[in-house]
Amino acid sequence: MTKEYDIVVIGGGPAGTAVAGGLKAQGKSVLIVEADLWGGTCPNRGCDPKKILLSAVEAQQRAKNLQGHGLTGVPTVDWPALMTTKRGYTDGINDGTLSGLQGQKIATLHGQATFNADGTLQVGDETVSGTDYVIATGQRPTILPVEGQEYFKTSTDFLDLDTMPKRVTFVGGGYVGFELATIARAAGAEVHLIHHNDRPLKAFDTEHVQALMGQLTEQGITFDLNVDLQRITKQPDGLHLTAADGFDLTTDLVICSAGRQPNVDHLGLANVGVTVNRGGVQVNDHLQTANPHIYAIGDVSDTPVPKLTPVAGYEARYLVGELTQPAAAITYPVIPTEVYAEPKLAEVGITTAKASEDSARYQVNTLDMTHWFTYYRLQTPKALAKVVVDRQSGLVVGASFLSEIADEMINYVMTLIQQKVTLAELQKLIWAYPTPASDLQYLV
Numbered sequence: 313m314t315k316e317y318d319i320v321v322i323g324g325g326p327a328g329t330a331v332a333g334g335l336k337a338q339g340k341s342v343l344i345v346e347a348d349l350w351g352g353t354c355p356n357r358g359c360d361p362k363k364i365l366l367s368a369v370e371a372q373q374r375a376k377n378l379q380g381h382g383l384t385g386v387p388t389v390d391w392p393a394l395m396t397t398k399r400g401y402t403d404g405i406n407d408g409t410l411s412g413l414q415g416q417k418i419a420t421l422h423g424q425a426t427f428n429a430d431g432t433l434q435v436g437d438e439t440v441s442g443t444d445y446v447i448a449t450g451q452r453p454t455i456l457p458v459e460g461q462e463y464f465k466t467s468t469d470f471l472d473l474d475t476m477p478k479r480v481t482f483v484g485g486g487y488v489g490f491e492l493a494t495i496a497r498a499a500g501a502e503v504h505l506i507h508h509n510d511r512p513l514k515a516f517d518t519e520h521v522q523a524l525m526g527q528l529t530e531q532g533i534t535f536d537l538n539v540d541l542q543r544i545t546k547q548p549d550g551l552h553l554t555a556a557d558g559f560d561l562t563t564d565l566v567i568c569s570a571g572r573q574p575n576v577d578h579l580g581l582a583n584v585g586v587t588v589n590r591g592g593v594q595v596n597d598h599l600q601t602a603n604p605h606i607y608a609i610g611d612v613s614d615t616p617v618p619k620l621t622p623v624a625g626y627e628a629r630y631l632v633g634e635l636t637q638p639a640a641a642i643t644y645p646v647i648p649t650e651v652y653a654e655p656k657l658a659e660v661g662i663t664t665a666k667a668s669e670d671s672a673r674y675q676v677n678t679l680d681m682t683h684w685f686t687y688y689r690l691q692t693p694k695a696l697a698k699v700v701v702d703r704q705s706g707l708v709v710g711a712s713f714l715s716e717i718a719d720e721m722i723n724y725v726m727t728l729i730q731q732k733v734t735l736a737e738l739q740k741l742i743w744a745y746p747t748p749a750s751d752l753q754y755l756v
């Protein structure tokens with residue numbers, strides 16, 4: 313017998329659990345289906361475990377910076393103990409998320425969901441149907457189709473390593489490559505990052521990326537740029553990564569960090585007229601697919617915004633409104649993006665590249681903050697900022713930060729941009745001093 317619900321959500325990650333909870337609170341009958349771990353990528357194998365591992369890196373780097381300035385001795389990373397701490401968090405996520413959903417009286421099913429030709433949904437032996445469906449199946453790591461691709465491991469494997477191998481190589485210089493390379497290096501591995509052109513992290517400010525790479529190089533990470541990996545072979549001394557011009561690197565672990573792709577393969581989307589392209593499930597500006605009863609949110613949807621946990625939550629909240637009281641088209645606030653390396657690189661709003669193309673409209677203030685009190689105190693090797701100001705209004709409209717506290721600064725600046733706060737308004741406030749936030753007044 314087919315069980316019927318108002319809403320069937322496919323995928324139990326940040327997007328799916330948020331939309332399920334929101335719609336249940338509005339009185340809908342809701343079923344949520346998850347094929348793997350309840351909670352999805354972010355808390356199990358993404359943002360959260362990564363940032364737990366980064367805690368040790370941050371503490372170690374802070375101690376390194378203070379050598380000769382009041383501290384002696386750099387702590388070493390005890391990887392097994394750090395991994396135990398990480399697992400102390402991640403091990404509870406699946407059950408905790410499931411019991412949270414059940415506590416909200418949301419029906420749950422475990423298994424892979426596939427649309428049938430009659431529009432119902434198959435999950436193992438169960439057939440279910442919904443008045444509306446929400447696809448929230450996320451993404452998975454892309455594996456480059458090189459010879460020996462079976463030797464590739466992924467970010468998921470890295471975030472659950474029992475021991476840190478002596479030599480670790482990342483292929484792909486994006487968020488995952490930079491963040492995990494930083495962790496591996498701090499844990500004592502010899503680290504290489506292979507990138508196929510000369511512009512890793514290409515969405516970020518070029519000079520800030522160069523400065524980040526300079527600092528990571530000083531920490532011992534080797535960047536192999538303009539290397540198009542062709543082959544991985546297993547030999548007695550390790551895995552050989554080879555490319556044109558005699559490139560031959562021997563490593564113990566090779567992580568493919570060359571991007572992620574939408575989880576759509578097993579959904580049977582052709583059965584229900586839902587279209588997909590490289591960026592994911594195609595949706596309109598109400599997050600509705602080509603089938604008016606099927607919506608897609610979070611990483612799996614092809615939207616013009618970065619694929620991040622807070623974006624998934626935002627889209628879920630929008631869809632709760634849309635499915636209870638049809639609303640206007642979705643619009644997004646400014647979205648901060650951040651590479652959690654050490655130092656951190658963060659950007660928000662109008663990019664410096666865009667500002668330079670339209671210098672009649674935008675001014676870019678370039679700041680070396682290294683000698684500011686905040687950074688002197690921490691003996692930060694380099695703290696840089698670029699602030700984009702709209703010439704006519706004088707408002708801050710964008711920024712890029714490179715420093716160990718860039719993650720805090722970018723959120724403050726995001727608030728200024730989103731709330732259109734002027735310098736005059738900023739100076740009416742009294743900030744606790746000395747703190748990173750009290751530096752805001754010096755940025756414009």
Ligand SMILES: Cc1cc2nc3c(=O)[nH]c(=O)nc-3n(C[C@H](O)[C@H](O)[C@H](O)COP(=O)(O)OP(=O)(O)OC[C@H]3O[C@@H](n4cnc5c(N)ncnc54)[C@H](O)[C@@H]3O)c2cc1C
Nearest residue numbers: 323325326327347352353358359425449450610611620621
């Ligand atoms: C290493 C790493 C670090 C990251 N760090 C950050 C960060 O610092 N900050 C940040 O904002 N974002 C970060 N992200 C991105 C973040 O994890 C995602 O944006 C977020 O998880 C997206 O949520 P989602 O619900 O759309 O997808 P997911 O979290 O991927 O959840 C989708 C769920 O759907 C399930 N599923 C798939 N197919 C089916 C099916 N057919 N049937 C049933 N269930 C299915 C999957 O098993 C999964 O549990 C990181 C990602 C990675 C990989």
Ligand SMILES: NC(=O)c1ccc[n+]([C@@H]2O[C@H](COP(=O)([O-])OP(=O)(O)OC[C@H]3O[C@@H](n4cnc5c(N)ncnc54)[C@H](O)[C@@H]3O)[C@@H](O)[C@H]2O)c1
Nearest residue numbers: 483484485486487488489507508513569570571572619650
């Ligand atoms: N801090 C964060 O917010 C965070 C952290 C990790 C992941 N994420 C999310 O996950 C997504 C995926 O992250 P990612 O780092 O895997 O992807 P990405 O798209 O950010 O970076 C992949 C990189 O690999 C490079 N590449 C592609 N083909 C290559 C090849 N053949 N050889 C070498 N390099 C190659 C690309 O040019 C790109 O720079 C991000 O876009 C983001 O949405 C976010």
